[in-house]
Amino acid sequence: MIYSKELDSNFKLLIAKEPGGENIKRCFSCGTCTAGCPVREVTDRYNPRKIIRMALLGMKKEVLSSQFIWLCSSCYTCYERCPQDVRIPELMNAIKNIAVREGYMPPAMKVQIELLSSHGRLLEVTEFENDKRKESGLPLFQGRTEDVKRILKELGFYHEEERGPS
Amino acid sequence: MKKREDHLKDTSYTLFLGCTVPVRALNYEIAARKVAGALDIRFHDIPDFSCCGYPIKSISHHAYLLMAARNLALAEAKGHSVCTLCSSCGGSLAEANHELQEDKNLRQRINEDLYGWLGLRYEGEVQVLHFARILHRKIGAEKIGGKIRADLSSLRVAPHYGCHYTKPSAIHGRAEDPEDPKSLDELIRATGAQSLSYEDKLSCCGGGVLAFDEQVALGMAQKKLEHIHARQADAIVLICPFCNVMYESNQKKIEKVFQKEYKLPVLFYPQLLGLALGFEPDELGLKMNRIRTTDLMKKIVRRPA
Incomplete structure (x- = not known):
């Protein structure tokens, strides 16, 4: 269950200010990233569309403390295919940079x-x-x-x- | 800008080895230097090079740019373009380079720290190219084909492009279509060997997740070994030491975890090219390859000099 009271609507703005995260708000959840993701093919623990959706909703703590943000293999397949130029591997790095600053260093x-x-x-x-x-x-x-x-x-x-x- | 164009005509490069090649893929370096010599490519060395910065990108973009810029500044002082053997180093340095060349303010900010802490400055005058890209673009399949001294025509090999050699395409000057790259196939065919197509040819080796989730990484590598095995290839041919860690160093572990047997030899492209150019296996570091290459060596017919 997602509780709206626990959401941080500023999270997406924080990400958008981070190098690599600039285009997060462009995502319209088409799922092209996830459909072609080689990590997703072997585990359902990594789902870029879901991570971006969670971030846009403001689920800051859930995203930053998660292990799944560290599962992007940086293959750039989604980067080339994303119709909105969200630049997902760079976006994941932006989220990881914030996570590290907030104390979640793996x-x-x-x-x-x-x-x-x-x-x-x-x-x-x-x-x-x-x-x-x-x-x-x-x-x-x-x-x-x-x-x-x-x-x-x-x-x-x-x-x-x-x-x-x- | 003139300087950058001059670099394009030059066949002298500063060789950037990165972390993995000197420790885990010495055979790649040995073969690369050998074939470079035979094709009139000159390598210069900078013993003070450090990690390209790639691993630190997930922690701090600023730290990553500084680490990359440090290496680029050292290369700039030497005056040649940078040649990488590792696709990840190539991608990481090219990406940082792209950012620093395009954004003058960013370059200035990076240079403040770079100069303040290390006494270095980077002006954005270096080109970063992968060795395979240099072979394909600067030397060319035709010139390579003219130097072949052995018959490799019965070898069936599977090219593995990996990711950072072609992607993101924008930072590599859109050298080729990342969804349909051809350069490695053409380089393989230039040696006389057959370049196979196979399912999911462009998929990632999984190396990027190895440190975080070994099972996931091995699963990704296993898929490709399975697809190549289905084509009864004599070898997989690759151009990145970290892809090699996944397919060669971890092949036994993958066989054990997934209860399969592949015994698929793994060649670095310069090793394949070196064999075609007539070098002895020992001159190409082949005895350091972990999966036996004896069967595929029997398929190579040497031509009398």
């Missing part, structure tokens, strides 16, 4: 932030990889960069003091 993203801060990349290039590169005649890698850590730190996504010994 564990998988915490792990990725940690890795990116430590290595500047998702996968560490160790001596093992560099040895293999040397063997194969490939130029060697500089294992890490502090720049990514700096970006994530300045924007408040990485807090050095909270880190345990690595």
Whole structure:
């Protein structure tokens, strides 16, 4: 049941202000996105038309705290087909950006932030990889960069003091 | 604008490897460098490149643009266009590039942080192209066809385009129709091999959801393995290391979860091309391929030099 008292009619405006979310109000619920969605084909837990409808209705908490917003595979099939140019994968990112700000960061993203801060990349290039590169005649890698850590730190996504010994 | 046009004629590129290639798809890099050399494409390296920014896009658009712009700024200082092997890196960098080139105010805002924190600036002068796009557009199937030194005509391979190589089409300069792309088929046919059509050829590998829901991601990859298996293909040919994670690294797991057997060899396009150009399998990193390629190798007839 949806209770109108619990709806936040400003939610769609909040999304529309977020980069990628600008076109949310154009959606007329045709379902082209969902019909061609490869994620939807294997699970009914992801339904972009429903998510957009929920967002437009103002079901802020239900959308932001959900796991389904993280199931978009960013394949851009719907992006190309949407007759209203809602740009759904970018819209999902806009919603996810808001969710993170509201404290709903999924564990998988915490792990990725940690890795990116430590290595500047998702996968560490160790001596093992560099040895293999040397063997194969490939130029060697500089294992890490502090720049990514700096970006994530300045924007408040990485807090050095909270880190345990690595 | 003149500078950008100059880049189009150049066949020197700065190679952007991203996170996955150097650790999980070294064979892709080895083969790409080999065939690039044979086709007079010159690669330059920047050891200080970091992640393209793609993973952080879902957390913060601003952080994503900064990470992408950092790499683009490093490439701009070197003066060449960027060539990516990973379709996701290519899409992510091209998309950020598109935004930063189109919106001067946005570029200015990004540059304030980029300069303040890292001492870098990006002026929007770099082009980002996927290696397959360079092969198709700059070298061309005809020139490739003229250099073939082995007979691959009995090989039946299934092309996997993946998503970010063609989509969103607007940020890739509408290089080809994302609903009916042809470049990879043409590149495959240029090697002499047969390029198969199959059900749901353009569907996504599922890699984008792997970190959030493994079962869903494996289910997506399984569908494609099933469709390709139905065509009795000798291999799937792809151009993205993350698609490779789904179809090759996870193939055994998929077989176990779905109680199926595929044993479908997975080749990176530069490996297929390298074989056609007459390179030895070892020169193309084929011993690093996890699914045995011995059966398909038997179908290749080498021509005397």
